[in-house]
Amino acid sequence: MTDLPQWADLLISFFIVLGASFAFIGSLGLLRLPDFMARLHAPTKNTTLGVGGVVMGSMLYFSVTDAFSLHELLIAIFLFLTAPISAHLLAKAGLHLELELNENTKDLRKKPEQYTDKDS
Template identity: 55%
Template sequence: MNAALEILVCALLLGGGAFALVGSWGLAKLGDFFKRLHGPTKASTLGVGGVLLASMLYQAMQGTPSLRELLITLFLFLTAPVSAHLLAKAAMALDPRVRPDPPRDDEAA
C-alpha cells in the first residue's frame, strides 16, 4: 500500500509539473492578451493543484496530515478564475474593439 501511495505522489508531482510548464509556456508564447490568460488560469492552476495534492498525500503518509495545503488549493481554485474574469473585463472596458459580437438570432436572419 505504501508503494502505491508513493507512485501516486510521484505521478501527481510529474503531472502537476507538466501542467505548470505548459501554462508557463503558454503565458510566454501566446500573442494575444486573452489567449495569454488561459495559461496561468487553466494549466498552471491544475499544475499547482497537483503539486499541492501530492504534498498533502506525502504529509499524510508521514503521519502528520496538514490542512495548510488544502487551504492553499481551495484559495487558488477560488481566486484564479475570478482574477482572470476581472482582467478580461478590464481589458474589454479599456478597448471596446476586442468585445465579441453579440449572438445572432438565426431565425430572424
C-alpha cells in the same frame, strides 16, 4: 528521513510530475500565445491544475509521513476560488481598454446580435 511505501512514493511522484507538467504548459502558453486574451487563458486553466497536482502530492506526502494534513487543502481551496475571479477581472479590464486582438482570436463584440438569446 522516513522511508515511504512504494505505492505512496509512486502516487506522490505522479501528482507532482502531473502538476509540474500542467504548470509548465501554462507557462509556455503565457509565453507563446499571441494576444492578451489568449495569454490570459493558458495560466488560469493549466497553472491552476498544476498547483492542484502539486498540492495533492504534498497532501499525500504529509499524510503518509505524519498526520493527516489540511493546510494544503486550504491552499487549494483558496487558489481555486481566487484564480477564476482574478482572471475574470483581468478579462474585463482588457475588454474595457479595448486591447488589440490577433486576427485569429474571435471577437464576439463585432456582431453582438448573432450571440444574443433574443428571437429576431
